[in-house]
Amino acid sequence: MKALIGKITLWRAVSTIILAVGAYAAYLRFFEGWVVSTNLTDAQPWGLWVGFGTLCGVGLSAGGFCIAAAVYLLGMERYRPLLRTSILLSFLGYCSVCVGMLYELGLPWRIWHPIIYWNKHSVLFDVSLCVMCYTTVLALEFSPSLVEKAIPWKGLRRWYLKWQHRILIGLVMAGVLLSSMHQSYLGGLFLIAKGKVHPLWYSPYLTTLFYLSAIPAGMALLVMVLYLCVRSLQAKIEYSLLQDLSRIMMILLGVYAVFRALDLVRNGATHYAFMMNKEAGYFWLEIVLFLAAPLALLSWRKVRDTPLYLYWTCATVVMGFMANRLNVSITALDAMSGAQYVPKWPEIALTMAVLTAGVIAFRLAVLYLDIVPRYEEPKEFRWLASDGAVAEA
Amino acid sequence: MAKKKAILVDVKRCIGCQACEQACEQAHGFPVEHPAGLSDKALTFVDQKGAKSVRRMCLHCEEPACVSACLVGALHKTPEGPVAYDASKCMGCRYCMIACPQSVPKYQWTKLAPYMKKCDMCYDRVKEGKPTVCAEACPVGATTFGDRDELIKEAWNRIRTEGDYVPRIYGTEEFGGTSVLYISDVPFEQLGFVMPPTGNEPLPMLSAAALGESPTVVLVGGSMLSALYWITRRRKAVAEAEKFGKFEGKGK
Numbered sequence: 001m002k003a004l005i006g007k008i009t010l011w012r013a014v015s016t017i018i019l020a021v022g023a024y025a026a027y028l029r030f031f032e033g034w035v036v037s038t039n040l041t042d043a044q045p046w047g048l049w050v051g052f053g054t055l056c057g058v059g060l061s062a063g064g065f066c067i068a069a070a071v072y073l074l075g076m077e078r079y080r081p082l083l084r085t086s087i088l089l090s091f092l093g094y095c096s097v098c099v100g101m102l103y104e105l106g107l108p109w110r111i112w113h114p115i116i117y118w119n120k121h122s123v124l125f126d127v128s129l130c131v132m133c134y135t136t137v138l139a140l141e142f143s144p145s146l147v148e149k150a151i152p153w154k155g156l157r158r159w160y161l162k163w164q165h166r167i168l169i170g171l172v173m174a175g176v177l178l179s180s181m182h183q184s185y186l187g188g189l190f191l192i193a194k195g196k197v198h199p200l201w202y203s204p205y206l207t208t209l210f211y212l213s214a215i216p217a218g219m220a221l222l223v224m225v226l227y228l229c230v231r232s233l234q235a236k237i238e239y240s241l242l243q244d245l246s247r248i249m250m251i252l253l254g255v256y257a258v259f260r261a262l263d264l265v266r267n268g269a270t271h272y273a274f275m276m277n278k279e280a281g282y283f284w285l286e287i288v289l290f291l292a293a294p295l296a297l298l299s300w301r302k303v304r305d306t307p308l309y310l311y312w313t314c315a316t317v318v319m320g321f322m323a324n325r326l327n328v329s330i331t332a333l334d335a336m337s338g339a340q341y342v343p344k345w346p347e348i349a350l351t352m353a354v355l356t357a358g359v360i361a362f363r364l365a366v367l368y369l370d371i372v373p374r375y376e377e378p379k380e381f382r383w384l385a386s387d388g389a390v391a392e393a
Numbered sequence: 394m395a396k397k398k399a400i401l402v403d404v405k406r407c408i409g410c411q412a413c414e415q416a417c418e419q420a421h422g423f424p425v426e427h428p429a430g431l432s433d434k435a436l437t438f439v440d441q442k443g444a445k446s447v448r449r450m451c452l453h454c455e456e457p458a459c460v461s462a463c464l465v466g467a468l469h470k471t472p473e474g475p476v477a478y479d480a481s482k483c484m485g486c487r488y489c490m491i492a493c494p495q496s497v498p499k500y501q502w503t504k505l506a507p508y509m510k511k512c513d514m515c516y517d518r519v520k521e522g523k524p525t526v527c528a529e530a531c532p533v534g535a536t537t538f539g540d541r542d543e544l545i546k547e548a549w550n551r552i553r554t555e556g557d558y559v560p561r562i563y564g565t566e567e568f569g570g571t572s573v574l575y576i577s578d579v580p581f582e583q584l585g586f587v588m589p590p591t592g593n594e595p596l597p598m599l600s601a602a603a604l605g606e607s608p609t610v611v612l613v614g615g616s617m618l619s620a621l622y623w624i625t626r627r628r629k630a631v632a633e634a635e636k637f638g639k640f641e642g643k644g645k
């Protein structure tokens with residue numbers, strides 16, 4: 001018990017420090033300017049905030065629409081217990097992206113401009129409209145968890161829940177369509193920069209590649225989060241669900257691997273992978289973390305059956321995914337422009353602060369709302385095993 | 394409609410005096426000095442490439458990547474030729490900088506409310522029928538301003554009559570054509586000109602190809618999802634009915 005309190009206060013201290021440093025970084029960004037707070041230049045106008053905050057933030061939040069579609073549209077009732085967790089996770093992910101916009105845009109008070117000024121030829125316009133709509137959809141999908149606890153008037157509560165339930169299927173379908181579009185268009189952003197993107201990452205099929213990679217990455221993050229919920233928040237979750245998720249993830253990773261390989265061959269870019277340079281190094285880092293290592297590990301039964309191993313395998317997938325997005329948005333552009341961009345500390349600090357705020361919000365939601373079934377008392381954590389699968393941590 | 398205007402830069406005639414730079418800097422109230430490259434305070438600069446001087450600036454593409462990229466339509470191709478910028482729409486996303494094949498748009502990194510900066514071909518003057526300040530300043534006629542088709546004729550004329558030009562005008566076809574045209578007596582590849590990655594397809598077509606799919610995605614995807622949902626609901630109903638039926642059967 002003492003150990004538990006000690007651990008919590010340690011994490012509290014760490015998060016407080018991260019938030020405080022982040023606040024100072026935000027001060028630097030808004031009052032001291034770009035030169036003090038970032039290493040962005042004309043040659044590398046998009047850095048960590050876009051590459052990590054937006055591309056990874058959106059990509060890793062793909063879990064929500066997948067689980068919602070599985071449960072509501074495909075009738076896979078098994079996954080219903082994961083529904084609220086995945087929606088919450090995606091919702092917070094998109095919130096972090098929207099907050100990120102506030103410091104990554106040069107004129108953030110004009111963040112609403114795409115609502116009235118339309119350029120239908122711009123991929124970025126489509127992305128921003130989809131992200132706005134989908135964040136709204138997620139907020140509506142998530143709203144019952146909040147409404148059922150926070151609205152004290154029974155009539156109003158019932159009325160809201162009934163009304164929300166009526167449009168739910170529509171929301172889920174809209175969510176799938178919107179997600180499919182903007183997940184791929186994020187890759188489509190770089191299509192127009194042909195000639196400015198290193199051939200290892202440029203492809204006319206960037207849209208497909210982004211879509212195919214976001215789904216397994218979103219699942220990997222979901223598995224990690226569920227693991228942590230069971231470990232630290234006394235959640236009751238059947239471990240076999242995580243095993244199933246990781247099996248689907250493995251298939252999707254396999255599909256992506258084949259597509260990526262064929263695409264490289266088609267673009268005649270394979271020889272770049274075997275050069276002795278920075279780009280080839282980052283390329284292999286991405287391939288090993290996102291594809292090779294997880295595929296090898298997941299085909300090993302022991303890994304799939306051991307929660308901790310599965311957790312770390314998914315962590316590898318998530319890191320590999322980040323490597324991919326940062327490669328496309330930074331390495332690939334740097335290689336052609338020679339910008340040599342390395343983020344400055346306030347860029348990292350602000351990113352970390354937003355992530356930490358997300359984690360805190362997630363934790364509070366799980367503790368105070370009905371997101372996932374939990375044990376009343378803090379216990380040694382354990383998994384629900386439905387089919388006798390090994391359930392030890 | 395107004396005739397399409399253009400600028401013709403003759404690298405062979407250019408003597409590297411930087412008068413165009415200074416005229417541009419004065420017109421915009423920028424510090425008058427020779428810059429190291431294009432920036433938010435230098436919308437044109439004279440690049441020294443060996444013995445040659447090459448003016449760099451926005452090429453005012455016929456089908457500009459920056460215009461198609463800007464999500465709020467802050468950039469637009471005017472009927473007169475210049476690619477103009479409406480600062481009141483810009484939100485500072487910097488996508489134009491990523492999209493432009495020449496990496497022309499620059500950003501005011503030192504400001505707290507930064508805007509994008511690039512040459513607008515003195516659009517306010519051009520609207521009134523005046524030439525750009527750089528063309529007016531050039532003492533040797535290496536930068537000239539005029540109707541685009543007239544300038545192309547003039548350029549071919551120079552190439553034909555004075556034998557030492559490279560037989561090519563950079564800007565008639567590159568990236569779908571531009572409103573700033575270059576001729577030179579040294580191959581463009583050696584002067585640091587950006588060559589189109591493949592063919593001369595206008596870059597906006599690459600995004601258009603991706604975006605063109607959205608209506609299909611919505612239609613096909615939407616109906617597929619509805620079909621799936623219908624099947625799922627039907628399956629559930631059938632399963633329930635069967636359960637019910639079994640129950641009845643047992644009861645009999």
Ligand code: SF4
Nearest residue numbers: 451452453454459493
């Ligand atoms: S050169 Fe670049 S900034 Fe100028 S019009 Fe073309 S795409 Fe736009």
Ligand code: SF4
Nearest residue numbers: 463483484486487489
């Ligand atoms: S920085 Fe401004 S001009 Fe450039 S794409 Fe963004 S909104 Fe448009």
